[in-house]
Amino acid sequence: xxxxxxxxxxxxxxxxxxxxKSSCSLDVVREGVAGGITKQADVWQGICDxxxxxxxxxxxxxxxxxxxxxxxxxxxxxxxxxxxxxxIGSAIMAPVALLSGGSEEQKxxxxxxxxxxxxxxxxxxxxxxxxxxxxxxxxxxxxxSGKAMFVVDGxxxxxxxxxxxxxxxxxxxANSSGVTRRALKTIDKTRAxxxxxxDAAEADTLPRSKNDKEPLLKTIDAGRIMIAADTLGAAQxxxxxxxxxxxxxxxxxxxxxxxxxxxxxxxxxxxxxxPCRSLIWxxxxxxxxxPEETRALACHAKAHLSEVGRDxxxxxTEVHGGMGFTDLLGLHYWFKRVGxxxxxxxxxxxxxxxxxxxxxx
Amino acid sequence: xDLAYSERHQIFRSELQQFLKEHKDSxxxxxxxxxxxxxxxxxxxxxxxxRGYAARYIPKKYGGYGAEFxxxxxxxxxxxxxxxxxxxxxxxxxxVVPVLLELGTEKQKQxxxxxxxxxxxIWCQGYSxxxxxxxxxxxxxxxxxxGDEWVINGQKxxxxxxxxxxxxxxxxxxxxxxxxxxxxxxxIFTMDRPGIEVRxxxxxxxxxxxxxxxxxxxxxxxxxxVGKRGEGWFVANATLQHERGSLGDPNQTESRLRSLVELMKxxxxxxTPLIKIPAYRDRLMRLxxxxxxxxxxxxxxxxxxxxxxxxxxxxxxxxxxxxxxxxQIAALAIDAMGELGVLYEDSPxxxxxxxxxxxxxxxxxxxxxxxxxxxxxxxxxxxxxxxxKEPKYQQGA
Numbered sequence: 001x002x003x004x005x006x007x008x009x010x011x012x013x014x015x016x017x018x019x020x021k022s023s024c025s026l027d028v029v030r031e032g033v034a035g036g037i038t039k040q041a042d043v044w045q046g047i048c049d050x051x052x053x054x055x056x057x058x059x060x061x062x063x064x065x066x067x068x069x070x071x072x073x074x075x076x077x078x079x080x081x082x083x084x085x086x087x088i089g090s091a092i093m094a095p096v097a098l099l100s101g102g103s104e105e106q107k108x109x110x111x112x113x114x115x116x117x118x119x120x121x122x123x124x125x126x127x128x129x130x131x132x133x134x135x136x137x138x139x140x141x142x143x144x145s146g147k148a149m150f151v152v153d154g155x156x157x158x159x160x161x162x163x164x165x166x167x168x169x170x171x172x173x174a175n176s177s178g179v180t181r182r183a184l185k186t187i188d189k190t191r192a193x194x195x196x197x198x199d200a201a202e203a204d205t206l207p208r209s210k211n212d213k214e215p216l217l218k219t220i221d222a223g224r225i226m227i228a229a230d231t232l233g234a235a236q237x238x239x240x241x242x243x244x245x246x247x248x249x250x251x252x253x254x255x256x257x258x259x260x261x262x263x264x265x266x267x268x269x270x271x272x273x274x275p276c277r278s279l280i281w282x283x284x285x286x287x288x289x290x291p292e293e294t295r296a297l298a299c300h301a302k303a304h305l306s307e308v309g310r311d312x313x314x315x316x317t318e319v320h321g322g323m324g325f326t327d328l329l330g331l332h333y334w335f336k337r338v339g340x341x342x343x344x345x346x347x348x349x350x351x352x353x354x355x356x357x358x359x360x361x
Numbered sequence: 362x363d364l365a366y367s368e369r370h371q372i373f374r375s376e377l378q379q380f381l382k383e384h385k386d387s388x389x390x391x392x393x394x395x396x397x398x399x400x401x402x403x404x405x406x407x408x409x410x411x412r413g414y415a416a417r418y419i420p421k422k423y424g425g426y427g428a429e430f431x432x433x434x435x436x437x438x439x440x441x442x443x444x445x446x447x448x449x450x451x452x453x454x455x456x457v458v459p460v461l462l463e464l465g466t467e468k469q470k471q472x473x474x475x476x477x478x479x480x481x482x483i484w485c486q487g488y489s490x491x492x493x494x495x496x497x498x499x500x501x502x503x504x505x506x507x508g509d510e511w512v513i514n515g516q517k518x519x520x521x522x523x524x525x526x527x528x529x530x531x532x533x534x535x536x537x538x539x540x541x542x543x544x545x546x547x548x549i550f551t552m553d554r555p556g557i558e559v560r561x562x563x564x565x566x567x568x569x570x571x572x573x574x575x576x577x578x579x580x581x582x583x584x585x586x587v588g589k590r591g592e593g594w595f596v597a598n599a600t601l602q603h604e605r606g607s608l609g610d611p612n613q614t615e616s617r618l619r620s621l622v623e624l625m626k627x628x629x630x631x632x633t634p635l636i637k638i639p640a641y642r643d644r645l646m647r648l649x650x651x652x653x654x655x656x657x658x659x660x661x662x663x664x665x666x667x668x669x670x671x672x673x674x675x676x677x678x679x680x681x682x683x684x685x686x687x688x689q690i691a692a693l694a695i696d697a698m699g700e701l702g703v704l705y706e707d708s709p710x711x712x713x714x715x716x717x718x719x720x721x722x723x724x725x726x727x728x729x730x731x732x733x734x735x736x737x738x739x740x741x742x743x744x745x746x747x748x749x750k751e752p753k754y755q756q757g758a
Contacts, residue, residue: 003660263742271678275654304650352646
């Protein structure tokens, strides 16, 4: 019995975090997002060099064939650094869709390119979770028509995986004729979500997703676990920054962290977040080792991290007083990252309903 | 990450499961009552000791099973009893037996541990005082050595079960001139002596769980001290830590949530089970996620102990999170029952023998007791996050 990270996993996370600390500072993020960039060239290159885009891709297809827990540790590190690069859609959801629904040819064609970073995939499954502002997406005679909203990593994508109204998944070239994309500006400038309109765009269907929703659902589960891990990383930074600020900022001749009102806010944040880490570790571990447990847990991880993340984003900002509200400290970048994560792939109420259904309740 | 158990532990678990299946009917029902154990409870305890599922690590010569300590076995025992919803055994009094084993004299061990383990000797704890709650080390009940006796004067409060107790373990000030933590001694004595008056303190549940205990020139034998004079604070701290460990136990929370799910499947409004009504269902899911977080947090703590590491923050949050979560589980059960949820005592229509209202109140008591939630937050803030202590209040400042 050992419920802990292995030495290799600690090293993996440290190396990703270490790289991001030196190459993806808040200043770098600020500079990039000011220009509307959600795929920072230098940071992207560094991430490609680390080899982590192939984290869940089998070795014979160019990846490093590690587990979902390893992937979650990377997502957490990216959330910590509010890294402006496509990861959850391209490196996690798309490979899961291809591995569970794709043909051998599709896998052999795309997975090595995803692992090397040569091809970025965007993933559009929002309509299968909560359809708004669209009449849906219809597949007919090898083409896709309709509108997909909030496509994850959609703006930076070369290729897309899109769910149609039946839940089947299709590969579409993002630059082909019949595809129109528009960036949707959100509060979070560090990541790209897109509205994509298809007008008889050529589509290559993932054959095993045709009459089986499992590939779609697995893709959503994987995305939810990674988003939850991203929130864990972002929220952890906010707690650390609030604690550091409370140790340094003085009022009434005392550091404010010595006032119980402030100390208790910090203690509550830390004590709410710590079990989240265990929840994510366990949930990610089930994907490879106990897949029958994954669906309900992925929902719980996503919904619970959304709740705790929101509370921490608010409370950590409050601990910083007026400074927390300004752009000077940049705390709002993490606040907004957590804010987007909360809604992506299902807001907490929707996802909790799925958690209940997954348990047969 | 390796969640599998060794073969030895798997066998241990399946033997225990088999034992529980065969014998669960002879276990007493419901929560253990405070005070004297019933004959049924004593027999159950005897059976559990014999099979090694209670008092497992207490040496045979003091009435235990005498196994070598194994953390995973303890974990499996707690898990399986909780899962089977069978009342577990005990290792005597979890607060005082570990202290006696570690720091007691051989005579104290021989006389006191076996009857305690068998449920024949009941203890009460004389720690808190009306003026010393969260700041326990400021306690003022004093004991003066006269010949071969301590003479105790003062008042204790929250002495659970004092009206039934045979023995008391008590913190008293014996060195009035020493700094506050160094002036305390740890005394044990029988309760049947002149100068002790026990007044029941009725709590919000309607039961007298606690007492106020008054000492007036109460004489107790001098050799009833554990550790040396002035070391009582350090002797006691080992046990307080133990008490904090058991409050907020995730096994218990998981089993309560399981009962809540059953309740919400069975209770209906106009024929619809509560678990199908979205607002209630959503609250249930919120609580389940938190319960799972604490369950896996518990696995992390267990792993740290197995590796002989200090678990740190995951350990600090257990009491705060666990007790609050238990309270909210009871709260949802009551809301799911609506008006039926406030029925009490022997009312008709009452569900689960009124256990949920009682839990709701008792759990609030546990949020306060054993170190209030606010004290827990101070400890998390100061010890885990390194925030500075509040400066001492200065008169006239």
